Amino acid sequence: MKKIFVLDTNVLLHDPNAIFAFEEHEVIIPAVVLEEIDSKKRNADEIGRNARGVSRLFDGLREQGHLHDGVKLHSGGKLKVELNHRSFVRVQEMFGEISNDNRILAVALNYLLEQKDLPEQRPVVLVSKDVLVRIKADVLGITAQDYLSDRTAGPEELYSGYSTMMVHPSVIDQFYTYRYLAVKPLNLSYSLYPHEFVILKDEMGSGKSALLKVNGDGTRLEPLFLSNDPVWGIAARNAQQRMALELLLNDDIPLVTITGKAGTGKTLLALAAGLLKVEDEHRYKKLLIARPVVPMGKDIGYLPGEKDEKLRPWMQPIYDNLEYLFDTKKAGDIDKILMGLGSIQVEALTYIRGRSIPGQFIIVDEAQNLSRHEVKTIVSRVGEASKIILMGDPGQIDHPYLDASSNGLTYVVDRFKQQGISGQITLEKGERSKLAQVAADLL
Numbered sequence: 001m002k003k004i005f006v007l008d009t010n011v012l013l014h015d016p017n018a019i020f021a022f023e024e025h026e027v028i029i030p031a032v033v034l035e036e037i038d039s040k041k042r043n044a045d046e047i048g049r050n051a052r053g054v055s056r057l058f059d060g061l062r063e064q065g066h067l068h069d070g071v072k073l074h075s076g077g078k079l080k081v082e083l084n085h086r087s088f089v090r091v092q093e094m095f096g097e098i099s100n101d102n103r104i105l106a107v108a109l110n111y112l113l114e115q116k117d118l119p120e121q122r123p124v125v126l127v128s129k130d131v132l133v134r135i136k137a138d139v140l141g142i143t144a145q146d147y148l149s150d151r152t153a154g155p156e157e158l159y160s161g162y163s164t165m166m167v168h169p170s171v172i173d174q175f176y177t178y179r180y181l182a183v184k185p186l187n188l189s190y191s192l193y194p195h196e197f198v199i200l201k202d203e204m205g206s207g208k209s210a211l212l213k214v215n216g217d218g219t220r221l222e223p224l225f226l227s228n229d230p231v232w233g234i235a236a237r238n239a240q241q242r243m244a245l246e247l248l249l250n251d252d253i254p255l256v257t258i259t260g261k262a263g264t265g266k267t268l269l270a271l272a273a274g275l276l277k278v279e280d281e282h283r284y285k286k287l288l289i290a291r292p293v294v295p296m297g298k299d300i301g302y303l304p305g306e307k308d309e310k311l312r313p314w315m316q317p318i319y320d321n322l323e324y325l326f327d328t329k330k331a332g333d334i335d336k337i338l339m340g341l342g343s344i345q346v347e348a349l350t351y352i353r354g355r356s357i358p359g360q361f362i363i364v365d366e367a368q369n370l371s372r373h374e375v376k377t378i379v380s381r382v383g384e385a386s387k388i389i390l391m392g393d394p395g396q397i398d399h400p401y402l403d404a405s406s407n408g409l410t411y412v413v414d415r416f417k418q419q420g421i422s423g424q425i426t427l428e429k430g431e432r433s434k435l436a437q438v439a440a441d442l443l
Helices: 009-014 018-022 031-040 046-064 089-095 100-116 131-140 169-178 239-248 266-280 307-326 333-341 372-379 408-416 434-442
Strands: 004-007 026-030 078-082 124-127 143-145 162-167 197-202 209-214 220-223 255-260 286-291 344-348 360-364 387-392 422-427
Touching: 004 009, 004 018, 004 100, 009 018, 009 031, 009 046, 018 026, 026 031, 026 100, 031 046, 031 078, 031 100, 046 372, 089 100, 089 131, 100 124, 100 131, 124 131, 131 143, 162 169, 162 239, 169 197, 169 209, 197 239, 209 239, 239 255, 239 266, 239 422, 255 266, 255 408, 266 286, 266 307, 266 360, 266 387, 286 307, 307 333, 307 344, 333 344, 372 387, 372 408, 387 408, 408 422
Parallel strands: 004 026, 004 124, 026 078, 124 143, 162 197, 255 387, 255 422, 286 344, 286 360, 360 387
Antiparallel strands: 197 209, 209 220
16 A cells, blocks of 8 residues: 655755655655755755755756646655645644644644545655654654665674684684685575684584684685784784774775774774885875764864864874874874874865875774765775775764664675675774773663
8 A cells, every 4th residue: 555755854854865765655745844955955064965956856856747736756656745734733732832843743644634534544654864753743643764765784783794603623623724614515504795704613612713704705714814913013902803903904905894882992903004004014105094073063164273273173083093103202293293204194074075095095983974975975086006994883973864774884884795895893892991891881
């Protein structure tokens, strides 16, 4: 049975093509949604870009007919800009205030009441990324749901980049004898992805174990090519950190994603690997470190000073790690070091979009605050002979329209896990301090 989906503004600002995600069903856009989109279209950020995209999309659909009468979509459904069904009486009885959210709720409620009087009732569903709007809808008896079509696996189901395999001890002996294992004879009930790490453990209960990595085409389990020697003074403190360094220092893997809670060592490991590759091995011409500027919004224009002075508060976590790696003693020493080297650049993502970036080791921190479009823009700009590392904690989202399952970092992890040019690892154990680990777990 066909349904009626009423879309909240935040759905379109999150995904301008959301109207095509509902297949053969009817999509209703309340008139107040157009007003809210119009108020956002001059923004210079991702929300503004999406608002302009929605405006252009709707303008193109006008060629097919009047939007208030409804036009057919290539997805098989129908789009209608709703000018009626705006009676606010019933919603006002519950919530009183005439806000834009309540006006959208009123449209959904009036459609629901209208359908109850028809012989063939169609379900009415309000789609919103605003939790409180969905709660209000429940109070009014309206079915409500989050926008789900762009969601990937949540933090619990997200591909971690490694697995543990219980095997007969003879399999472990075979690996140490021949230095590889073919995947096919293992007769696994699940697939192994390229560059996935595998921890072999003895199913008989002895202490035998081995740490292996799937090769680029997913056919063999091979030993790690790196020893556990320190990298710029940083040694792996656990198995997952060793896996991360294996990916970071492998020049044949141009895309690496690292996820994990605060204090697991993501930034420090990536910076140490980047410094080794750029300053010692000269494999890349420059080390470029970037973060999205998402404090409680994206505007940094109110801060005093020039660009570098404005960016310093948001880039400070990067400088803290660099100070540790360079073992600086005085305030300001790290700036002199970076100026002297000239091959290390700390930048906001705002200033690297649109560039072509060849021959560089690129680290993007806090990538969980990037949208799918933003992460596509950045990764697609990576030039020849460059390597990019995306890292962050999907559980810490500061972006107003993203969550743990719809951000750019988890999107890349999910879409690239079968590709031989990428590798992923989830760091689980906090190494900053015992207090930091407990805080990350409890708070």
